[in-house]
Amino acid sequence: MPKSKLLEDIKRQTKDGLLRALLEAYDPSPDTAQEQKVSMLVAKLEEIFRGRLNETTSN
Amino acid sequence: MKLLQIKPFYFRAFCVSAPVVFNTSLTIFYGGNGAGKSSLSEALEWLLYGYTKRRRKGDEYSKNEYKGSYVHNACPTGTAPYVEAQVKLADGSIHLIRRTMKLNKAGLALDQESTLSVDNTPVADLSPINLAYTEAQCPVIVQHGIQDFIHMRPIDRYRVISEALGLSELVEFKDTLERAKIQRRNYPSTEVAQAKKIVAQLIANLKSVDLVTLATRWQLENYSVDADYSLILDKARELSGSQATTLESALKDVRTRQTEEISRVFDIAPFQPNPHLGTTLEQIPPLVAQIQEADAKFKMADATYTGATASSYKVAQLEFWKQGLTLVDTANPEQCPFCEESTITPNRIRGLEARLEADDDLSKSRRSFLRETDSYIALLSQAEQKLPQLEFDFISDKNVSALEKLFESDRERLQAFAAENRQSVQLVRSLRETITWAKDSLSNLKTFVTQPNKVIEAAVTVADIPTRIGKALAEATTSLKQYNEIFVTFKPIFERELSDEATVTKFTSLVDILNNHASVRLIADAKAFDSEILEAQRLVEEHILDQQKVALTSRETEILSWYGLLSPNTDVKFSGLEPGRSEYSLKAEAFGKTMNAAASLSQSQLNCLGLSIYIPSVSAPDSPFKFILFDDPVQAMDDDHHESFLLKVIPELMNKHDFEVIVLTHLKETADRLRDINFTGNFTYYRFDKLQATGPVIVEHIILSDDMKKIRQLAQGNDDNREMAVDRIRVLCENIMREAHLRKKGFRMSVASGTASSMVPHFAQVPSVTPAMVTEIQDTINWSNPAHHTPPGYVVPATTNINPHIERLQKMINDLGLKK
Numbered sequence: 001m002p003k004s005k006l007l008e009d010i011k012r013q014t015k016d017g018l019l020r021a022l023l024e025a026y027d028p029s030p031d032t033a034q035e036q037k038v039s040m041l042v043a044k045l046e047e048i049f050r051g052r053l054n055e056t057t058s059n
Numbered sequence: 060m061k062l063l064q065i066k067p068f069y070f071r072a073f074c075v076s077a078p079v080v081f082n083t084s085l086t087i088f089y090g091g092n093g094a095g096k097s098s099l100s101e102a103l104e105w106l107l108y109g110y111t112k113r114r115r116k117g118d119e120y121s122k123n124e125y126k127g128s129y130v131h132n133a134c135p136t137g138t139a140p141y142v143e144a145q146v147k148l149a150d151g152s153i154h155l156i157r158r159t160m161k162l163n164k165a166g167l168a169l170d171q172e173s174t175l176s177v178d179n180t181p182v183a184d185l186s187p188i189n190l191a192y193t194e195a196q197c198p199v200i201v202q203h204g205i206q207d208f209i210h211m212r213p214i215d216r217y218r219v220i221s222e223a224l225g226l227s228e229l230v231e232f233k234d235t236l237e238r239a240k241i242q243r244r245n246y247p248s249t250e251v252a253q254a255k256k257i258v259a260q261l262i263a264n265l266k267s268v269d270l271v272t273l274a275t276r277w278q279l280e281n282y283s284v285d286a287d288y289s290l291i292l293d294k295a296r297e298l299s300g301s302q303a304t305t306l307e308s309a310l311k312d313v314r315t316r317q318t319e320e321i322s323r324v325f326d327i328a329p330f331q332p333n334p335h336l337g338t339t340l341e342q343i344p345p346l347v348a349q350i351q352e353a354d355a356k357f358k359m360a361d362a363t364y365t366g367a368t369a370s371s372y373k374v375a376q377l378e379f380w381k382q383g384l385t386l387v388d389t390a391n392p393e394q395c396p397f398c399e400e401s402t403i404t405p406n407r408i409r410g411l412e413a414r415l416e417a418d419d420d421l422s423k424s425r426r427s428f429l430r431e432t433d434s435y436i437a438l439l440s441q442a443e444q445k446l447p448q449l450e451f452d453f454i455s456d457k458n459v460s461a462l463e464k465l466f467e468s469d470r471e472r473l474q475a476f477a478a479e480n481r482q483s484v485q486l487v488r489s490l491r492e493t494i495t496w497a498k499d500s501l502s503n504l505k506t507f508v509t510q511p512n513k514v515i516e517a518a519v520t521v522a523d524i525p526t527r528i529g530k531a532l533a534e535a536t537t538s539l540k541q542y543n544e545i546f547v548t549f550k551p552i553f554e555r556e557l558s559d560e561a562t563v564t565k566f567t568s569l570v571d572i573l574n575n576h577a578s579v580r581l582i583a584d585a586k587a588f589d590s591e592i593l594e595a596q597r598l599v600e601e602h603i604l605d606q607q608k609v610a611l612t613s614r615e616t617e618i619l620s621w622y623g624l625l626s627p628n629t630d631v632k633f634s635g636l637e638p639g640r641s642e643y644s645l646k647a648e649a650f651g652k653t654m655n656a657a658a659s660l661s662q663s664q665l666n667c668l669g670l671s672i673y674i675p676s677v678s679a680p681d682s683p684f685k686f687i688l689f690d691d692p693v694q695a696m697d698d699d700h701h702e703s704f705l706l707k708v709i710p711e712l713m714n715k716h717d718f719e720v721i722v723l724t725h726l727k728e729t730a731d732r733l734r735d736i737n738f739t740g741n742f743t744y745y746r747f748d749k750l751q752a753t754g755p756v757i758v759e760h761i762i763l764s765d766d767m768k769k770i771r772q773l774a775q776g777n778d779d780n781r782e783m784a785v786d787r788i789r790v791l792c793e794n795i796m797r798e799a800h801l802r803k804k805g806f807r808m809s810v811a812s813g814t815a816s817s818m819v820p821h822f823a824q825v826p827s828v829t830p831a832m833v834t835e836i837q838d839t840i841n842w843s844n845p846a847h848h849t850p851p852g853y854v855v856p857a858t859t860n861i862n863p864h865i866e867r868l869q870k871m872i873n874d875l876g877l878k879k
Contacts, residue, residue, distance in 0.1 A: 019598055
């Protein structure tokens, strides 16, 4: 299945860095279980949050 | 993309079978329930998407129940089920697409995992043949999908319509993000969870240092960390006297202060005399007077009672006599019940009665004595209950040592203070003991009441109760007053120099708050990050709303157009869609008024609405599909909608949109009506025979006698009817040749979709077909052909000219045994 054009569009158009990062991490494939898709986004959110914390700490 | 043929292999109800061929613009499948029709539609859906909506929905209920349901139960181990289709693309190229299930190590099919190939070359998707499509464009429209649409909740219908508008992946992303957010909130990382616990404790700490407003804000997860800690810093300076300007130095100062406070903790409260001692002591003299009064009454009652007992018999003896008189046998009144001698003379009875009468006075004085004793005890209990107001803790040597450490210069005064405390405590205890002794003694006295001699002895011991209580009370009162005076002089010093647990708690709370600054910052950051996620969600929702508007601008007209075809001339009808964040407003109109469609439209109209939403998705300009498969599309429709679907929607798809239409139905009426409507057109009519263990049995459904019957009726009619009869004779020729080929040779004619004339040479090869039959059928084809093309100047044959051809074909049907 090709990736949805609409998902690509919103990724290209949005100025929101978090949203863009989430869209990049997101796998729209119907072959991927919903739970797995959720887990991937959770992991991405955690990674971004942790990155920010580390940045704050080092500053 | 058009579908030329499909071959499911050990998929669902199919085992090993010949491909199902689609070589006409309309293909009708008729079959009863459970004949395998849906296996065919699901095979096509699975081939295109790798899953079916039915299975996906089933998995939501129970993955276990649906596990393996794509695989035929006779599939041998080591054999991979597949679905293969031959398709023709817009550029005319023909390709073979196959989706094959993966096998596990044991050789069993993994029905949720598959591989795809095009022209026997493995591919990840169909992009190598420039085929791109979305779930919304799925050309398989199944009844359960339409039924779901009718009965679903608005939020679910939102998803379906979003899917139909091509927005499903956006909506799914939004939903996935929402679930990710919730999961993250419910299962935070260890440090965030730990920080939350800490901050919950800090909220209590804030309250203990009187930062209640801030505590409330934190409770509401409203953090402004820098400003909040500025307030905390102010509070730290206020409480500790620190001049610190940073949290770190404030923490240091507060810690120092906390240590000092801990070292000065001495709770003086337990040693403090009653602050209302004066008032309490004023209540004592009246109480003493009452005790004296009670004592006087007691003594009088005691004297009366003990006096009465001196002139009377022992109580037990009196009781013995009284009992004896009740036991006298009335039949023999002179016999003593104890010695059984005739000793009870009237004189003796009179004597006994006189003595018992004297005993009545004794009883009365005894009751009076007991009453006064009880009153006396009650009054003493009342006095005893006042004692806690005079009591306080005894200062131990350890307490004195602790105080001496804090007040080194006041050691002598402290010793005097302690001595006064101890004396007071001791004297109050003595008072309590005296009262307790008095109560116990009086209670003890009561137990001897039936033994007057002992009462007389015991009464002596309680004779000095008022004196002893009065003395103890006087001593305690004097000492209490002295202790109270010395305590009052010490009190300001204590208040100034001593600390208590509450003060220490404040500093401990401040230390905690200052020390856990990082936890608050972490929670605030997590909270801010949650807000960012919310903002991302909002942006996606906005984007979806925008896309809905765009999609609806073009699609709404189409949806309404299809709905108009399906449901013309109704008073209540669907009138449009409005975008929304979690549901679409489906509008209906009735007699000029707008209302909610879901609640107002009939089941039949909702079925039409479902179809009107699904069909334009498949026929959308960006959809690559030029075929559409309906699996039981008209279940919920009434006759008018049913007729509109067959008579308007399917022709519109075939003629205007150049679609290849495949209809699967369990309604013979629907299948036959569809065949009749398209009788002169290009169609194939298949029948699913009863499902076998080896899979569905699909045969071409030709009933020549039915066709002949209709032709005979038309041949008797007007010009239009006769022209149709002639055209149908041509189609009948084709069907006779197809049917003869299938039945006599056992397989379909290879040019089954060609022109009638092109079939004749193949017909000639069929066993039992004579050269005369070949000549005759060619002649009838040549004769009937113009009715199909109606060239200028074409004259419709008269009934008398048509009948010979009818009879010729009827004879041919009979001779070839094709009647049934």
